[in-house]
Amino acid sequence: MSRRIFSCSATWKDRKFQKDFAGLSPQAQEEFLRELLALNAWLEKTPHPATDPQLRQAYRAKSYKGVVVLRSGNLIEYSLGNLARVIAKYPAREGSGDILLIAVTLSHDHERLKRLIKSNRSEIDDWDGE
Amino acid sequence: MGNQPTLDPKLTAVLARLCKRRGTLTKTQAAKLPYLVDVVAQHVLGRRITAASHQNWRWGVVAAEVWHSVKPGTGIQPFFSIVEMPYSEGSVQISLLKEPAKVLEPEEAEIVDFVADEFGALDYGKLGKLTKAMNLEVTDWGSNTPAKIDEDAYIRLMGRWDTIFSRLELCNTEDESNWQELTGASVEELRKSLGV
Numbered sequence: 001m002s003r004r005i006f007s008c009s010a011t012w013k014d015r016k017f018q019k020d021f022a023g024l025s026p027q028a029q030e031e032f033l034r035e036l037l038a039l040n041a042w043l044e045k046t047p048h049p050a051t052d053p054q055l056r057q058a059y060r061a062k063s064y065k066g067v068v069v070l071r072s073g074n075l076i077e078y079s080l081g082n083l084a085r086v087i088a089k090y091p092a093r094e095g096s097g098d099i100l101l102i103a104v105t106l107s108h109d110h111e112r113l114k115r116l117i118k119s120n121r122s123e124i125d126d127w128d129g130e
Numbered sequence: 131m132g133n134q135p136t137l138d139p140k141l142t143a144v145l146a147r148l149c150k151r152r153g154t155l156t157k158t159q160a161a162k163l164p165y166l167v168d169v170v171a172q173h174v175l176g177r178r179i180t181a182a183s184h185q186n187w188r189w190g191v192v193a194a195e196v197w198h199s200v201k202p203g204t205g206i207q208p209f210f211s212i213v214e215m216p217y218s219e220g221s222v223q224i225s226l227l228k229e230p231a232k233v234l235e236p237e238e239a240e241i242v243d244f245v246a247d248e249f250g251a252l253d254y255g256k257l258g259k260l261t262k263a264m265n266l267e268v269t270d271w272g273s274n275t276p277a278k279i280d281e282d283a284y285i286r287l288m289g290r291w292d293t294i295f296s297r298l299e300l301c302n303t304e305d306e307s308n309w310q311e312l313t314g315a316s317v318e319e320l321r322k323s324l325g326v
Contacts, residue, residue: 006309010301011294013325021326029326033317040312040320064266071304077266085285087294093304100303101312104324105289112244116174116237 003044006092007101020106035080036104049090049099050076063090075102083107137195137206139233141180144242145196146209147234149226151246157222158189158254161196162261165277166245166287169264171238173284179238184279186265188272190258200224256292263291 021029039059046052050063059078072094078086085105092100109117137145144164149155155163168178182193199206200222202214209230215221234242252260262271264283277283301308310323 003313005312005315006306007312007323008298008301008303009308009310011297012310012323014294016290016293017324018326021324030317033320037315037317037320040315044313062267065269071302073303075266082281083285085289087291089303092309093306100309102298102303103291103294105285105291105294107285107288110244110248110288112240113170113174116240120175120237 003046003049004092004098005040005043005101006098008089008103011103012101014103017104017106020108023108024106032080032084032106035084036086039078039080039086043088043099049088050074059086073100137199138181139231140238141182141193141195142206142209142230143233144180145206145224146226146230147239147242148246148250149210149224150229151243152250154223154225155250156254157197157200157224158257159250159252160200160224161192162190162254162257163245163250164193164196165191165261165279166249167242169279169283169287170245171241172279173281174241175237178279179234179241183274184277185274186268186271186277187274189254190271191261191265191277194274259296260287260290260292263295 021032024032042055042058043049046055049055050061055061059080062077064075064077070089073089073091076088076090078088080086083106087102089100089102092098141164144167145160148160148163152159164180164182165184168180168182168184171177171179180193182195184191185194200212202212202222206212209226209228211225211227213223215223249257249260261277262268264286265278266286267278268275312320312323315323
């Protein structure tokens with residue numbers, strides 16, 4: 001099966017994401033984009049973008065109803081590593097197998113929190129797994 | 131029966147510091163901001179600061195103890211002024227009268243200040259949407275089920291998923307003129323679509 005992937009223009013290009021992305025090193029930016037591309041490729045081929053067990057394992061895919069009023073479809077959340085998330089709507093339109101990418105978010109620790117995290121590093125879970 | 135609701139000393143101290151930083155809080159801010167404090171603390175310190183019961187109520191996450199305590203003449207009066215605003219549909223404003231015992235560690239106080247500065251200006255509607263966006267899994271808003279205090283909640287908070295969802299609600303996702311195809315996109319096409 002081949003699925004078409006679309007992004008939602010109103011939400012996909014996002015200033016907060018652009019600012020967070022600019023805060024990454026060039027190497028981290030490239031790595032992030034490669035991971036996003038890999039998710040894109042996976043979504044094209046997966047039997048189902050929410051229930052495919054391999055996809056669920058690789059990207060911790062989770063499907064949600066009810067938070068946002070959508071005329072049809074559910075929201076799906078994908079994790080890229082532990083810092084980036086992709087939000088998608090599936091199906092993109094009723095009766096289709098296509099998927100609509102809504103947003104991508106990058107989570108930086110705020111400068112004010114970094115020092116606290118550093119000083120407490122021995123006490124907290126190494127949540128980014130590095 | 132007849133017992134006044136009580137707040138644990140840390141929760142009282144968090145509310146006091148939020149009031150000190152913001153001047154006054156509405157009842158909604160007093161009931162929701164401690165949730166953000168505990169989510170940030172869980173990420174930064176690996177533990178919560180308060181023992182509040184953060185629950186999924188109809189309009190977002192609420193620290194139940196705070197909601198029940200913030201009434202003129204009850205609960206947290208010794209430390210706070212609780213004033214019902216006239217001609218304001220029952221709105222209540224809370225300000226600090228006298229400081230409670232200093233029970234916050236310096237790093238805890240910094241987290242409270244961070245939340246006050248970053249999120250303390252949000253009104254009841256925005257705080258409701260923000261706390262709901264942090265708890266996507268919840269389908270039964272208007273219950274006393276516990277809210278998430280984990281990395282998912284933290285990432286959604288700091289990523290301001292509420293603003294993404296607000297824009298999504300204004301957008302007709304069925305309208306294909308709002309779509310851009312990314313099937314088989316290259317890195318460059320992906321960059322262009324994201325504007326980076």
